[in-house]
Amino acid sequence: MKRYVARRLMQGAVLLCMVATIVFFLGRLTGNPVDLMLPEDATAEDRAALTQTLGLDGPILDQFAIFVGKAIHGDLGMSIRMKQPAVDAFFDRLPNTLVLIPWAILLGMLLGIPLGVVAALHRGGLIDRAAGTVAVLGVAMPSFWLGILLIFVFSVELGWLPSGRMGGPAHYVLPVITLGTFLVAGFMRITRSAMLEVMESEFVKLARIKGLSEAVVIWKHCLRNALIPVLTLWGVFVGNLITGAIVTETVFAWPGIGRLTYEAVIYRDFPLLQAVIILKSILILSINLAVDILYAYVDPRIRLA
């Protein structure tokens, strides 16, 4: 297990280097932030001065060398717009996103897993087809569209829920639904296919031969096995949530790292963009590793192997 974790950490480090390189060069393809920061009638001298202050005047490879040199020491630069270290800006906003994610996952599992089980039990039937439709909708609906639709219905028309910004519990409802909808679909589909496979197993037959009730056969013997592939997806889903948060947080004016990413792109805040992407990558990699370790606890065959 130790060797496994060490190998995974190595792989993660390599991946991070690649991510950092890509985001550095890709960010610079978007243009010069100076254009956005100075008024339109600014003189050429002003522009040159600001470009120099921001460290954007040298050859791009030199800029990259400086960036790497600092990054190794944990310094990802100052945010151009926020005038504070980019890393600090990220960690200031991170908690706001982290309070959304568990609720979205909870919503996804609470609805998706039982739906998947029921769909598998009624394979080909009305419930299965209805659940299938929900799954397609959940995956196909873009979250910016769903978010705006929810705001329109529940905030504008009905006036039941706030349309954005952080606040009390009511503020969580719409963003969580927007984030969680595609998870419901994801959890449902995986649970359904895993259940269908498990239900054919010989050990399920033996459970019935023992005279166990259908409830125990399905919800204990089948589901526990079906949850193994479901759990693997956790890592993927959390990754999706963190990226998905960009759109959702923007729609709901939620001050988390998703909105921070959006702002960094829009304002060409290169140091902030780099910091946000790199730190998010670290976050996703650690979650994936944690899930794989957790996996071993659900499946004893892995635990003891």
Place this chain on the structure above:
Amino acid sequence: MTPDRKGETVLEVRDLHTHFFLRRGVVKAVDGVSFSLRRGEVLGLVGESGCGKSLTALSLMRLLPKGGAQTIKGEVLLDGENILERTPAEMRQIRGRRISMVLQDPQTSLNPVFTIGDQLREAIVRRKRAPHAEIMKEAVAALRRVEIAAPEQRIGQYPHQMSGGMKQRVVGAIAISGEPGVLIADEPTTALDVTIQLQYLKLLKRLQAETGMAILFITHDFGVVGRMCDRVAVMYAGRIVECGPVRQIFEAPQHPYTRALIASVPKMTGPVGRLTTIEGQPPSLMDLPVGCRFASRCAHVEQRCLDAYPGTVRVGEEHTADCWKVMPA
């Protein structure tokens, strides 16, 4: 077990029909099977792959595979009560307690994510309610009974930590922990190593002697029949074509199919020669002939064999065969 109850019929199957209703036709996998099983007896059900042995067993358990299988006719009398008429809830009470089953593949018969102890416990609590510690004590005893060494340690282990032979013993322990009167063993040794096979058969024999349960032993191996069974029923294309005491079947098989099966068992003695095989293929269960189902492969086929099914003929005490040739003129 009181000795006077030995020999009494515990399971009687009458004219059982289980068909698969598929879009492209009806597969008559079990098509008029009748036999009976007495207390303390081992009845072998022999036949080649696809003849309907396993489906017969699953029909008795009422655990037919999904996808169109249905028992459409017949009676399954367990202690005189037709269990085909019981509701699913009543059937759950019957399973495990009065009729139980051991499956073919020990590698997949146990749930990989629960401990052996947990899976045994589930079967034991069906029979009695008791504090956890007491149930676990019984689970240890059940493992000991199927000759598993160090059962106290094994109880906390998962299936993947055991060998195939050991797993099959555990499956056996689970199957009989409800003290059923009838145990169906569906090729329980087919997936085991030859050396382990014999041990398992001996174990089953011993458990049977101890509990007095009746065993329906399904196999395609006539060698195993001679070792295990009191009586044997030979199944071909969805029907039992010959049934009788093992000795009589071996010494004087009446049905040509039985004779061919016995002849195809490799012998350890005598000159080495080519293995005897049965030429041809069994008929399609979707398109069965009107006459004898073995006719197309039979060396003694006559016109009447093709025209009509012979029906079951009594050829000796407890010995029957479905063949025109044995019919008294």
